[in-house]
Amino acid sequence: MRGYDKYAFEPFAVTVDLAVFTVRAGELQVLLVERGQAPYAGRWALPGGFVLPHESAETAARRELAEETGIVDVSGLHLEQLRTYSEPGRDPRMRVVSVAFTALVPDLPEPRGGGDAAQARWLPYGGAGALAFDHDRILADARERVGAKLEYTCLATSFCPPEFTLGELQQIYETVWGTALDRPNFRRKVLATPGFVEPVPGAARLTGGRGKPAALYRAGAATTLHPPLLRPEGRSS
Amino acid sequence: MRGYDKYAFEPFAVTVDLAVFTVRAGELQVLLVERGQAPYAGRWALPGGFVLPHESAETAARRELAEETGIVDVSGLHLEQLRTYSEPGRDPRMRVVSVAFTALVPDLPEPRGGGDAAQARWLPYGGAGALAFDHDRILADARERVGAKLEYTCLATSFCPPEFTLGELQQIYETVWGTALDRPNFRRKVLATPGFVEPVPGAARLTGGRGKPAALYRAGAATTLHPPLLRPEGRSS
DNA sequence: GCTGTTTATAGTCATTACGACTATTAAGGA
């Protein structure tokens, strides 16, 4: 049925929705905006907006990410298409097809509302009540995808600042997966994977915590983990 | 920027594109249609079409799959959303956002053209020249996705008929990955994964080939492989 | 029939990866 003149077609509105994750205070947090008007007034929703005529969905998503987080240079952040949600009734006002994206940001850049009505805020995953539209579903899908990708990619470093300790990296895994990991085993695995992390030439974090100071690492050149770092018990969270 | 009355939006056409794979004669084959009109007249393209007003993209994809393959009961086939392609120039005529799907079908139901102008045909992967639009890209993405999913899911059985031998299952892996696998090791791995395959009560294929008859299996209840069945050498194809 | 080819299936063996630990080291705080 590829013949544009043979069948009529209905134009749809196309939007992007963003599931932006960060790990702060040992907690998985999500960037959300509060809706000011119906439908779902007062409910939290994923940030997003229309794809403009000259944009691809990826471009629109990156633009929205910059607008909502207030981060100026958004080019280094991990942004990845999740999937497209197109159920006919997902927006009660009109037919909206939404391309959802997942983004991972390193630390806690408290969002600067980018001239928009609704202010974006970090909220704990699951701590915002029922979200607007089908955003609970999107957010759950995004979390599952992130958890799965931690197993076989080096994606976890996207949550970390440029220099980090192995303890911080481990906490990313523990927070996203919701499980505790054995510290020596985690360390052995990470260091045995070539290109996952590389040591910062001559440094050890000293003044921070109260234990033995930890060595600093930065992200390496590898993107995939072979063999993968599987979460315990098969499935979790 | 979630405020529909604040910004204008451009309506887009929304289509689905299908990358339908099968393994036949030890070869990975793809369902393609020949374009009869400009643009890309005479070139091969992925089957697909518009999402109708009352449909989700998944519904439209399944409808197209039934139309193009001629398979009556399409409900058991594996159909999965791949990703959405939305580059502004991807269709020279108009702004089209396309949700791509990947389908795996078991055997060789030679397609019955479903009342459509262009007849769908099975062609070897890579053997159809340059495809229309950005379909080369979509098809490559789909193949990579399928190859990756074979590693950690039981998806390979979707390529097989209801009852199959372990040799046939192994050939699925070898064909999709483009690598040879050690037969005893493959067999050990598959049988050691509970729920991947289960033996057919009392049967062994006899008359078929020229070697020792192989036992028949059918797909089990499991959907994921723990631990995964990694393809050799990390990346391939 | 016998023989050889072909393919399925059974098993071996060494290496690696991994989960569950224990031990040591280097800080800060009381």
Place this chain on the structure above:
DNA sequence: TCCTTAATAGTCGTAATGACTATAAACAGC
């Protein structure tokens, strides 16, 4: 100075895997 805390080092047994060799059961051809 001692205690607590956290990082790092190392051990040990088991599971998983890659690379094999061996046997069994069919058919083709002579």
